[in-house]
Amino acid sequence: MIDLALIWVGIIGLGVLIYVVMDGFDLGIGILFPFIPDRQERDVMMNTVAPVWDGNETWMVLGGAGLFAAFPLVYFTVLSALYLPIIFMVVALIFRGVAFEFRFKATRTKYLWDQAFIWGSILSSFFQGVILGAYIQGIQTTAxxxxxxxWDWFTPFSLFTGLGVVVMYATLGCGWLxxxxxxxxxxxxxxxxPKLLITLMIIFAAVSIYTPITHPEIAQRWFALPNLIYFSPVPILVVLFSGLILHACKQRHEIKPFVYTLALVFLAFTGFVISLWPNIIPPSVSIWQAAAPESSLKFTLVGAAILIPIIIAYTFLSYWVFRDKVRIGDEGYH
Structure with a gap:
């Protein structure tokens, strides 16, 4: 028998992963803006994502809509717990989106739109990390x-993971540029x-140590045999790809730093899934307990089967059309 709840978890998980990758380097460009004071170079940075940035956020909408359709209990419970950081994130994304539209048309106020782009990128990334940290810590439910x-979401750990996501997106953005x-x-x-990567590795290590110490069930999942043998490739591969990124930068490869950073993001996402599986509302509500009725899962799956290939097709097409390098003097965003 087909496990529809598991299929929907795969769909939502894929949507979240694609969003983190695509909007991650997109947000990372805004985070890196303060390191580049030259106005023309900032124009180039924005133009590398100008044709695709709004399409990248489609995957966030897909994840939220999929959660509402397939796991309404999760949608209402998690949003109730994380209402404030989600609102803060959305407001930051709005400022960032407006900055995209206004910055290229402004003259006297261009520096203000630069600040809106910078802080919109930093704060939306930070609150995504806060949401992640609060989710990992667990959500208190009754019936x-x-x-x-x-304010349960506001903890030192969630603030630290917020910083971690900012650094991770900056690293992705660096590879993209x-x-x-x-x-x-x-x-x-x-x-x-290399500086961003070393900072990111320190953050990964701190989260990897703190989480099992404070959550015995996560420690049991990672370190009990035979799981220790099965899951040990994850941290080993993190170290391996980190070394490959440093080597690729030293050799001045253009494609490899970004590709290897994508691999790091995938490994971090894998570690997240391993730590919480099979709970979808940590620490105790499983995927199958939170799933919608089978009839609802079947009905919405038909819509997903139609829409997701279309989204993938136009996303691929947009990246293919704008695949070349962006240079100073190229026609910009209008």
């Missing part, structure tokens, strides 16, 4: 209803990448 406080730019701007990114 399936959120029973915690308004190495791929899409040249000359002085590319040289700056080659210099920044």
């Amino acid at each position: 399936g209803i959120y029973s915690g406080g308004v 190495i791929l899409k730019t040249e000359a002085r701007l590319q040289d700056i990114m080659y210099t920044l990448m």
Whole structure:
């Protein structure tokens, strides 16, 4: 028998992963703006994602809509618990989106739109990390209803994971700009990448140590035999790809730093899934307990089967059309 709940978890998980990758390097460009004071180089940075940035956010909508359709209990419970950081994230994304539209048309106020783009990128990334940290810590429920406080999400751990996501997106953005730019701007990114990567590895290590210490069930999942043998490739591959990124930057490869950073993001996502599986509302509500009725899962799956290939097709097409490097003097965003 087909496990529809598991299929929907795969769909939502894929949507979240694609969003983190695509909007991750997109947001990372705004995070890197303060390192590049030159106005023309900032124009180039924005133009590397100008044709695709709004399409990248489609995957966030897909994830939210899929959660509402397939796991309504999760949708209402998690949103109730994380209402404030989600609102803060959305407001930051709005400022960032408006900055995209206004910055290229402004003259006297261009520096203000630069700040809106920078802080919109930083804060939306930060609150995504806060949401991640609060979710990992667990959500207090009673009879399936959120029973915690308004500020339960506001903890040192969630703030730390917020910082971690900012650094991770900046690293992705750095790899993207190495791929899409040249000359002085590319040289700056080659210099920044090792520093960002080392910071990211420190954050990964801190989260990997703190989480099992404070959550015995996660420690049991990772370190009990035979799981220790099955899951040990994850941290080993993280170290391996980190070394490959450093080597690729030293050798000045253009494609490899971004590709290897994508591999790191995938490994981090894999570690997240392993830590919480099979709970979809940590620490105790499983995927199957939270799933919608089978008839609802079947009905919405038909719509997903139609829409997702279309989204993938136009996403691939947009990246293919705008696949070349972006240079100073190229026609910009209008």
